[in-house]
Amino acid sequence: MPIDPAPGGAVRTWRCGRHRLALERMHLMGVLNVTPDSFSDGGRHAGPGAALEHARRMVDEGADIIDVGGESTRPGAPPVPADEELARVLPVLRALRDLPVPVSIDTSEPRVMQAALDLGVSIINDVRALRRPGALDVALASPDCGVVLMHMAGEPATMQRAPYYADVVPEVIDWLARRRDAVCAAGVAAERIAVDPGFGFGKTQGHNRQLLAGLARLQALGQPVLVGLSRKSTLGELTGRPVTERLPASLAAALIAAQSGARIVRVHDVGATRDALAVWAAVDADRRAAAGGQ
Ligand code: 9MG
Numbered sequence: 001m002p003i004d005p006a007p008g009g010a011v012r013t014w015r016c017g018r019h020r021l022a023l024e025r026m027h028l029m030g031v032l033n034v035t036p037d038s039f040s041d042g043g044r045h046a047g048p049g050a051a052l053e054h055a056r057r058m059v060d061e062g063a064d065i066i067d068v069g070g071e072s073t074r075p076g077a078p079p080v081p082a083d084e085e086l087a088r089v090l091p092v093l094r095a096l097r098d099l100p101v102p103v104s105i106d107t108s109e110p111r112v113m114q115a116a117l118d119l120g121v122s123i124i125n126d127v128r129a130l131r132r133p134g135a136l137d138v139a140l141a142s143p144d145c146g147v148v149l150m151h152m153a154g155e156p157a158t159m160q161r162a163p164y165y166a167d168v169v170p171e172v173i174d175w176l177a178r179r180r181d182a183v184c185a186a187g188v189a190a191e192r193i194a195v196d197p198g199f200g201f202g203k204t205q206g207h208n209r210q211l212l213a214g215l216a217r218l219q220a221l222g223q224p225v226l227v228g229l230s231r232k233s234t235l236g237e238l239t240g241r242p243v244t245e246r247l248p249a250s251l252a253a254a255l256i257a258a259q260s261g262a263r264i265v266r267v268h269d270v271g272a273t274r275d276a277l278a279v280w281a282a283v284d285a286d287r288r289a290a291a292g293g294q
Helices: 048-061 082-095 110-118 135-141 168-186 205-213 215-221 233-239 247-259 270-290
Strands: 013-016 019-022 027-033 065-069 103-106 123-126 146-150 193-196 264-267
Touching: 013 146, 027 048, 027 270, 048 065, 048 082, 048 270, 065 082, 065 123, 082 103, 082 110, 103 110, 110 123, 110 135, 123 135, 135 168, 146 168, 168 193, 168 205, 168 215, 205 215, 205 233, 205 247, 233 247, 247 264, 247 270, 264 270
Parallel strands: 027 065, 027 264, 065 103, 103 123, 123 146, 146 193
Antiparallel strands: 013 019
């Protein structure tokens, strides 16, 4: 099925609250988990003081966005009650209020979204793509916040049991196009929306590899593409490395994402990713210049 960009054509600037992210270059979303059980850094940044320190370090290293999450979405993770999620993220969001970069809230829970927006958060990063009852209403009521719509088959607790696709790349693109169209039709401007294929969310190793190989095809959607592969188990399976030793594989994944046209990468290791992408960006600019500025 042919995929159309949203009305108005390809999005060139991502609108995120009072921020505007120009999409000529790659942007780094630094991960700030405030969960006791996240797969790669659970519990390390749980208090507001430690979280602020880590966020500032990521900004110094080049983070363009700080993504705060209070519910682990790793495969098999149990759901967290909304009150518990609020108790984890609100003190941290208060501490981050004066950061110079946009803060995103990684949540699917409408109450958490609303409370985060009230504290000045600029982006809703929802692995369930605003499908929980009330979530779309929160995005609609805030006239300007950015929104990440991610593809996920199933729920974190069960999604890795038997993921099946006849052809994963077109199916994920088609799903994202439909979700983007539904969210736009409800009244969210296309310039507020980024899309994400959801690596590791209801996908086998083969699916993840096919998606990475076909990532450039998501450009047809005309939305900024966000990729999250940092330290994920699919990289562990490819390299045989535990989560603490996946930096080289994560850098390789970020470079493939950049080469495929992604404009936001969600990463744990901001400084190292920035350096790797700086080399890629310089060579990419030279290559474009040699090709006549395309
Ligand atoms: C919260 N979270 C964990 N992995 C993610 C990914 O790949 N993309 C997005 N948008 N969020 C993620």
